[in-house]
Amino acid sequence: MTARFGWGRPLPAPAKLNLFLHILGRRADGYHDLQTVFQLLDYGDELVFRPRDDDAIRRPVGPPGVDPEDDLVVRAARALQRESGCRRGAEIEVTKRLPMGGGLGGGSSDAATTLLALDALWELDLPRATLARLGAELGADVPVFVAGHSAWGEGRGGRLTPLDLPERVYVVVKPPCDVPTAEIFRAPELTRNSPPMTISGFLSSGGGNDCLRAVLNRYPAVGEALRWLGLHGEARLTGTGACVYAAFDDWNEAEAVVAAVPAGYEAFAARGVNRSPLLA
16 A cells, blocks of 8 residues: 555545434443445545654644644544554645535544555554554544445444445535534434334335434524425435435536535535545
């Protein structure tokens, strides 16, 4: 991987969509058991890694309003140093393309790209399972980006079974609001007793999003985005939102929808991919 992951080369941190999200129950540790399907996209953030002469981790360029000490890329790099005993440092520049607070996994993907890239650049060669474990300590979505394949997810989302999904074109729309994941998972009306589903059951009949009602109750702008996108295709909520999406078979049709998005919304078109562009 070292030759592929060169210092100073822009590296992708792709987005994900949740094609469904069922919550089976609350765990003893306060988290929730869930089932979901992660669809990776060929669109996301971009990271550049530069070597340092000391062991410091710095993030001179990153998302506005996020302190570097709170950024998952800095926390991921330091977790990798602790795990490996590595005394090398890095500067990490993050170019944000994915909207924050949208349910696209941008911060988690940035962290996964950091773990994979620095493992290669620092020539650590840690097992992928070790990187996934470190990632899970940072966020429930990090392991799927470390694994690098669209997948069926269970437990907190980290028990993964790779899936080959139809590689359709998706339009993703973010209304002018952010939805904190923790707030939705604390919602008293959140459904927490969905029956378990099988992969074959999802592939034959699909599934819903148990977070939808709680999100709509608190963020009417998400409902407005669903209604608008629903004029063009089957609109769905990803994760806890705020982003909504619809699948299309034709790239030109998807681009036309993006061009028509109402003022105040963010939108992009991307292709669903089974293998992460970071590893492809």
